[in-house]
Amino acid sequence: MGKTKSADSTLTSAASTLVTFAVAAAAGYVLYRNGEAWLRSWLLYLSRSALMRRMMTGFPPAWAVASRFIAGESVDDAIVAARQLNAKGMAVTLDYLGESVSRADEAVAARNQILFLLDRIQQNQVDAYVSVKLSQLGLKIDENLAIENLRAILTRAHEHNLRVRIDMEESALVDTTLDIYRRLRHGEGFDNVGVVIQSYLFRSEEDVRRLIEEGAWVRLVKGAYKEPHTVAYANKADTDAAFVRLAQMMLSAEARARGVSLGVATHDDAMIEAVQRYAASQGIPRDAFEFQFLYGIRRERQEQLVAQGYRVRIYVPYGTAWYPYFMRRLAERPANLWFFVANFFRA
Numbered sequence: 001m002g003k004t005k006s007a008d009s010t011l012t013s014a015a016s017t018l019v020t021f022a023v024a025a026a027a028g029y030v031l032y033r034n035g036e037a038w039l040r041s042w043l044l045y046l047s048r049s050a051l052m053r054r055m056m057t058g059f060p061p062a063w064a065v066a067s068r069f070i071a072g073e074s075v076d077d078a079i080v081a082a083r084q085l086n087a088k089g090m091a092v093t094l095d096y097l098g099e100s101v102s103r104a105d106e107a108v109a110a111r112n113q114i115l116f117l118l119d120r121i122q123q124n125q126v127d128a129y130v131s132v133k134l135s136q137l138g139l140k141i142d143e144n145l146a147i148e149n150l151r152a153i154l155t156r157a158h159e160h161n162l163r164v165r166i167d168m169e170e171s172a173l174v175d176t177t178l179d180i181y182r183r184l185r186h187g188e189g190f191d192n193v194g195v196v197i198q199s200y201l202f203r204s205e206e207d208v209r210r211l212i213e214e215g216a217w218v219r220l221v222k223g224a225y226k227e228p229h230t231v232a233y234a235n236k237a238d239t240d241a242a243f244v245r246l247a248q249m250m251l252s253a254e255a256r257a258r259g260v261s262l263g264v265a266t267h268d269d270a271m272i273e274a275v276q277r278y279a280a281s282q283g284i285p286r287d288a289f290e291f292q293f294l295y296g297i298r299r300e301r302q303e304q305l306v307a308q309g310y311r312v313r314i315y316v317p318y319g320t321a322w323y324p325y326f327m328r329r330l331a332e333r334p335a336n337l338w339f340f341v342a343n344f345f346r347a
C-alpha cells in the first residue's frame, strides 16, 4: 500500500515536471513565433483545461508562484490578510475561489463556505465585503439553484450589514448575470448587491447607461476572459479608451446624484491617472470612488494611493480552487510565467 502510494506520487511528480517543461517550451515557442497576444490567448485557453488543472493543483512549485496572488487556503488565512491590509488603510474584498462547478452539491458547498466567510468577517470586524461568481453557485447547472444560493448569501450578508459583489465571468453569462442581479436588487430589494462591468465588451456602454439610471454599485474592469472578436475589442487601445469613457460616465454628476458608486479596478497607471485627472477637473472628491487592485499586485502603488487620500480596496482570493484564477493572472502579465518557470527550477 505504502509502496503504491509512493510510486503514485513519484509518477505524479514526474508528470508535473514533464508538464512544466512542456508548458515552458510551448510558451517560449508561441511567444517567439506569434508574440505576447498569442501567449495570452493560449494561457487563457489553458485556464479552462481540466487536465492542466489536475496537473498544476497540488504541484508545489506552481503553488509557490500562485501564492503571490492568493492569501492562502483557509478562511483564517483570508482574515489575516484582510487585517493586514486594513491596518494599511485599505478595504478588502474576500473571494472564496471556485467557478464553473458541475454538480449541485459543489454549488451548495461553495454557498456554505461563503456563509461561513460572512460570519467570520462579522466576528472579526474586518473591513471587507465578499465577491461571488454565479458559476460557482451553480449557474451552469440550474439558474434557480444559483439564485437560491445567492439569495441565502445576500440574506446572511444583510444580517451582518455586509455587501456582496457578483463578479462578471465570460460573455455568455453576462445577460443572465445582469438579470439575476436585477431580480435580487430590484425585484427582491437587496440593496447590498453590486455588479461588475467589463470595458472590453461592446455592449458595456449600454449596460452602464442602464446601471446609472438604476443607481447601481459597480466595479469597472477591463475583462479577463478569452472572448470572440464579435463581442469584445481585440486590442488594448480600444479596451482602454472604453474603460476611461465608462469610468467618466459613472463618475458624472448625474450618476453620482443617482447613487452610483464606482470601483475603478485596474493596475494600469494610464487608467488610474486618466480617472484622477477627470475627477480633479470635475471637482469630484477623492473619496467619492475607490481604486481596486488584486492581492499581491503593485503593492507600492496601492500604498501610494492611500497616502494621496484615495480610497483603495484589495481583492483577496483564498481557497484550494486557485488554478483558473492563477492562469488568468499569468495571461495578464506573461512575465509572471517566466517567474513560475524560474521558481520551478529553484524548487
Ligand SMILES: Cc1cc2nc3c(=O)[nH]c(=O)nc-3n(C[C@H](O)[C@H](O)[C@H](O)COP(=O)(O)OP(=O)(O)OC[C@H]3O[C@@H](n4cnc5c(N)ncnc54)[C@H](O)[C@@H]3O)c2cc1C
Residues within 6 Å of the ligand: 166, 167, 168, 169, 196, 198, 221, 222, 223, 224, 225, 236, 265, 266, 267, 268, 269, 271, 292, 293, 294, 297, 298, 314, 315, 332, 333
Ligand atoms: C479588483 C479587481 C477585480 C476584478 N474582477 C474582475 C471580474 O469580476 N471579471 C473580470 O473579467 N475581470 C476582473 N478583473 C480582472 C480585469 O478584468 C483585468 O483582467 C486585470 O485587472 C488586468 O487588467 P489591468 O486593468 O490591470 O491592465 P492591463 O491592460 O492588464 O495592464 C496594463 C498595465 O498595467 C500594469 N500592470 C498590470 N499588471 C501588472 C502587474 N502584475 N504588475 C505590475 N504592473 C502591472 C502594467 O504597466 C501593464 O502594462 C478584476 C481586476 C481587479 C483589479
